[in-house]
Each structure stands twice: as structure tokens, then as C-alpha cells.
Amino acid sequence: MAAIVLLIAAVIVHSVVTNDRFQWGVFADYLFDSRVLRGVRLTLELTFVSMAIGIVLGVVLAIMRLSPNPLVSGFSWLYTWFFRGTPVLVQILFWGIGISALYPKISIGIPFGGPEFASANANKLITLFVASILGLGLNEGAYMAEIVRAGILSVDEGQNEAAASLGMTRLQTMRRIVLPQAMRVIIPPTGNETISMLKTTSLVSVIAYTELLYSVQLIYSVNFKTIPLLLVAAAWYLFFTTLFSIGQYYLERHFARGATRELPPTAAQALKARMVGLRSPGGGRSGGGGQ
Amino acid sequence: MSEPMVKAEAVHKRFGRLEVLKGITLELNRGEVMCMLGPSGSGKSTFLRCINHLEKIDAGRLYVDGELVGYQQRGDKLYELRESEVAVERSQIGMVFQRFNLFPHMNTLQNVIEAPCRVKGARKEQAVGKARELLDRVGLADKIDAYPAQLSGGQQQRVAIARALAMEPKLMLFDEPTSALDPELVGDVLDAMRQLARDGMTMVVVTHEIGFAREAGDTLVFMDEGVIVESGVPRDVLANPKHERTKAFLSKVL
Numbered sequence: 277m278a279a280i281v282l283l284i285a286a287v288i289v290h291s292v293v294t295n296d297r298f299q300w301g302v303f304a305d306y307l308f309d310s311r312v313l314r315g316v317r318l319t320l321e322l323t324f325v326s327m328a329i330g331i332v333l334g335v336v337l338a339i340m341r342l343s344p345n346p347l348v349s350g351f352s353w354l355y356t357w358f359f360r361g362t363p364v365l366v367q368i369l370f371w372g373i374g375i376s377a378l379y380p381k382i383s384i385g386i387p388f389g390g391p392e393f394a395s396a397n398a399n400k401l402i403t404l405f406v407a408s409i410l411g412l413g414l415n416e417g418a419y420m421a422e423i424v425r426a427g428i429l430s431v432d433e434g435q436n437e438a439a440a441s442l443g444m445t446r447l448q449t450m451r452r453i454v455l456p457q458a459m460r461v462i463i464p465p466t467g468n469e470t471i472s473m474l475k476t477t478s479l480v481s482v483i484a485y486t487e488l489l490y491s492v493q494l495i496y497s498v499n500f501k502t503i504p505l506l507l508v509a510a511a512w513y514l515f516f517t518t519l520f521s522i523g524q525y526y527l528e529r530h531f532a533r534g535a536t537r538e539l540p541p542t543a544a545q546a547l548k549a550r551m552v553g554l555r556s557p558g559g560g561r562s563g564g565g566g567q
Numbered sequence: 568m569s570e571p572m573v574k575a576e577a578v579h580k581r582f583g584r585l586e587v588l589k590g591i592t593l594e595l596n597r598g599e600v601m602c603m604l605g606p607s608g609s610g611k612s613t614f615l616r617c618i619n620h621l622e623k624i625d626a627g628r629l630y631v632d633g634e635l636v637g638y639q640q641r642g643d644k645l646y647e648l649r650e651s652e653v654a655v656e657r658s659q660i661g662m663v664f665q666r667f668n669l670f671p672h673m674n675t676l677q678n679v680i681e682a683p684c685r686v687k688g689a690r691k692e693q694a695v696g697k698a699r700e701l702l703d704r705v706g707l708a709d710k711i712d713a714y715p716a717q718l719s720g721g722q723q724q725r726v727a728i729a730r731a732l733a734m735e736p737k738l739m740l741f742d743e744p745t746s747a748l749d750p751e752l753v754g755d756v757l758d759a760m761r762q763l764a765r766d767g768m769t770m771v772v773v774t775h776e777i778g779f780a781r782e783a784g785d786t787l788v789f790m791d792e793g794v795i796v797e798s799g800v801p802r803d804v805l806a807n808p809k810h811e812r813t814k815a816f817l818s819k820v821l
Binding site: 434435440441442443445446448453457 | 658
């Protein structure tokens with residue numbers, strides 16, 4: 277089995293390296309091009325801002341969903357229903373193009389004919405960046421709400437009762453007792469969502485926001501070196517998803533505290549255990565196995 | 568004559584169609600210990616949970632320290648209190664659970680100081696000093712940094728007692744505090760409870776520990792099928808049960 281895998285891998289690597297239509301030289305030229313680096317920066321910015329919006333919104337929506345008040349929980353349900361039920365690409369196009377056509381002027385004030393405190397032209401207020409984070413963040417909120425809700429429900433009901441018996445209110449209990457414990461269940465899928473978000477940001481290229489993908493598209497639309505430039509984008513996405521995965525591992529380890537008696541090994545410790553295991557035959561493979 | 572600490576008048580509670588409490592009437596004086604005995608499903612734990620409004624009663628009146636629990640009376644109608652008002656009532660009533668319910672993400676000290684700091688707004692140094700004192704009293708002064716998962720069941724339950732006491736409650740409720748413990752760990756928890764009773768704490772204890780009820784209890788209440796079958800001085804009830812159901816139950820557990 278291992279031999280077959282090795283053979284296939286060798287064939288692929290050989291073809292990728294020797295097929296000069298990949299144009300690895302061009303790839304190297306553009307990997308650190310200033311326009312590409314700017315795209316990388318904007319992609320990361322989008323990822324973090326959208327995830328931040330998504331997480332905050334998700335927590336609020338999850339708590340609302342679990343409220344005893346049917347109006348509050350109903351609103352949360354409706355939100356999730358709408359934003360999960362429509363494609364995120366459509367939502368991005370809507371924020372990028374649709375909203376300023378529907379509401380040319382956006383103002384803050386007392387509704388239904390009351391005084392107006394501030395108003396602005398929608399086209400100026402909703403820049404491409406704002407449209408992008410609205411499209412990505414509001415959509416993410418719906419998914420995060422479900423993740424956070426599952427986390428909250430995973431915490432033993434006895435914890436709520438203990439906190440209540442001590443005189444803590446529902447919100448205090450949520451913040452101090454339930455959410456910290458729910459984290460263990462919330463963190464892994466949130467890591468996945470972040471990794472997924474990093475890639476999903478490429479969708480805002482459709483409204484011409486110059487994140488990573490649109491940056492390379494702009495370059496290859498001029499020089500027609502499509503393949504190597506797409507590879508440049510892919511390489512950057514891959515680099516950061518790898519980085520995020522490592523970060524996620526340590527976060528999970530941090531939140532396992534109190535749930536297990538011994539912390540799982542850090543990546544470095546696991547690697548070390550493996551090396552030691554390899555050196556002394558028959559001994560100590562337990563530390564690094566699996567994955 | 569001072570008012571009783573707990574006063575129940577015809578307390579009813581139902582879960583859907585099932586009537587769990589069918590009119591509980593009792594009084595508990597300050598500084599006394601009441602033990603509640605009875606087969607599982609008799610409603611004793613439910614009644615205990617009504618005392619701090621973890622369960623809402625459907626009919627009757629329930630007073631702690633002269634105040635209605637969870638409700639406010641205007642005219643002859645009852646209105647449920649706001650969440651924050653219920654929380655204030657609960658903060659004066661300590662509760663110890665069968666499954667301990669310590670906060671697993673906090674160490675022993677944090678478990679004990681959490682409510683005094685968050686609910687009462689106590690200063691941290693003060694709360695820590697008080698917590699050390701309480702943990703010392705239950706014999707766990709050396710476990711201040713331990714997380715619940717690193718403690719035995721008996722140790723966890725004693726931390727839970729210290730956690731409840733940290734709020735300086737006027738009444739303590741115990742819901743089968745030793746039922747989830749290995750037999751050899753029961754003694755330490757009962758000792759902590761006896762000490763508390765000697766110190767004059769008013770306590771309601773739902774338990775299967777007949778020995779504890781006999782020695783530490785001032786009254787014993789035997790419940791079955793949602794009613795109080797009989798009650799009185801523990802020694803008398805245990806030695807000469809008057810009712811058939813009490814006799815049948817005691818013959819099984821003694």
C-alpha cells in the first residue's frame with residue numbers, strides 16, 4: 277500500500293516539476309510582488325474582521341435563540357433561516373451592488389418620521405470593504421450561532437442550577453460559567469470556520485475588492501500568465517490555512533484545561549516523542565501516533 | 568416568637584400531568600435541621616428545589632424567612648418576581664447537589680470566591696481570606712489550587728459546601744449530598760454537615776443516611792407519593808413509625 281502511495285506521489289511531483297507550462301519562474305517572480313502582498317494583507321484583514329463579526333453575532337444570536345421569550349428566540353431563528361438559506365455569493369453581490377440601489381440614502385434617527393441625526397450617501401458609506409465584511413460577516417453569524425448554541429447545550433444543566441442557586445443571573449451564568457465550558461465544543465468548529473472563511477473571502481472578487489484572488493486576476497488579465505498567478509494565490513491560501521491549523525491545535529489544548537487531567541502534548545512534544553520512539557525500537561510510540 | 572425559616576402551606580407542583588407534590592405543609596425553625604426521607608419519586612427533591620425557586624410551585628404558599636419565594640403578592644394574586652429579584656432571594660439560600668456541580672474550569676479557590684465576588688461584589692482579598700477559612704473548615708486547605716477533576720467525590724462535595732457557605736446563607740439545602748459518593752467517602756461529607764449543624768445553620772437535608780438523620784436532625788419528614796406521610800423527632804419516627812408506608816420503607820433501608 278505504502279509503495280503505491282509513494283509511486284503515485286513520485287509521478288505527480290515529477291510531472292509538476294518537469295512540466296514547464298507551470299512556469300515556476302513566473303511563480304517565483306510574483307510570489308512576493310507588492311500587489312500580491314497587498315492582496316494577502318487585505319484577505320487576512322477580511323478574514324479576521326468577518327470572523328470577529330460572525331463570532332460576536334453568533335454568540336448574541338445563540339443566547340437569543342435560547343431565551344425563554346418567544347419573540348427573541350423567534351428573531352434569532354428567522355435570522356439563521358434567512359442567512360443560511362441563501363448563497364453567500366448572492367449576499368455579497370447584494371451588499372456590493374443591491375443595497376445602494378434600494379436605499380440610496382442611509383440615515384440614523386428616530387424612525388417613522390422622527391428627527392434625523394446623521395445621514396450619508398449609501399455609495400460612500402458602503403465601500404467595497406464594508407460590503408465585503410457585511411456579506412461575509414452577517415452570513416458567518418448564522419453559522420456561528422448554530423455552533424455556539426451546540427456548545428452551550430453541551431454544558432451540563434447542573435452547572436446552570438449551581439450558578440442559579442448561588443444567586444447568579446442568567447447572563448452572569450452564561451458569561452462566567454457556561455460559555456467558558458462551551459468553548460471546548462465551540463473552538464474546533466470555529467477554527468474550521470476561520471480556515472473556511474480565509475478561502476471564502478475570495479468570493480468578494482466578484483464585487484472587485486482587491487483581496488488576494490482579485491489582485492492576481494488583475495495581474496494575469498494584463499500579462500496572461502494565468503496558471504502561475506493562480507498558483508501564487510493558492511500557495512498563499514495554503515500557507516495561511518496551515519498556520520491557522522497549528523494555531524487551532526494550541527487553542528484547543530488551552531481550553532481542554534479542567535476537562536482532562538493531563539494536557540495533550542504540544543506539537544513539538546509530540547514530534548520529540550516520535551523521534552525517541554523511532555530511535556528505541558518497540559518503545560513509546562503512544563505519544564505521537566494517530567492524526 | 569420569631570418566624571420560622573421555612574414555611575410551606577399546601578404546596579403543589581406538577582410536571583405536565585404528573586402531580587409530584589400534593590399539598591406539602593410544614594415549618595422549620597431557625598437553627599434546626601430537617602431531614603427528608605422517602606422512596607425515590609416521592610417528591611422530596613422537588614420540594615427542596617421549590618424552596619429556592621429552581622422549580623416553580625403551582626399552588627400554595629412557600630415562605631423563606633417570612634418572604635414568599637419567587638413571587639410577590641398583590642391583593643390575593645401572586646406575581647412572579649423578576650429574574651434579578653429571584654437571584655437575590657437565591658443568593659441567601661445555599662444549595663448542595665447530589666452531583667456536586669462544581670465549575671470544572673475553575674480551581675477550588677475560584678469556585679468558592681466566584682459568587683461572593685460576582686453576586687455580592689465582595690473585594691477579592693476579602694473573598695479569598697474567607698474562602699481559605701471555609702476550605703480549612705472542611706479539611707481542604709491544601710487543595711486550593713486543584714481543579715475539580717483532580718479531586719475525589721468526597722473532596723468535591725466538601726468544596727461545594729464551602730462554595731455555598733461563602734455566600735453566608737441563612738438556610739442550606741442539601742439534595743442527597745452523599746448519594747453519588749463511594750461508601751468510604753461519605754463520612755467526611757457527613758462530618759462537615761454535622762459541624763455545620765452544630766454551628767447553628769438552618770438546614771433541609773434530603774438524604775438516605777438514616778444515621779445522620781437520627782443524630783443530627785431535629786425533625787424528620789417522611790414523604791411518599793407527593794405527601795408527607797409522617798413527621799416528628801427522628802428518634803421516635805425511626806423507632807416507632809406509625810404509618811404502614813413508613814414501616815415498609817424503613818424495613819428496607821435499616
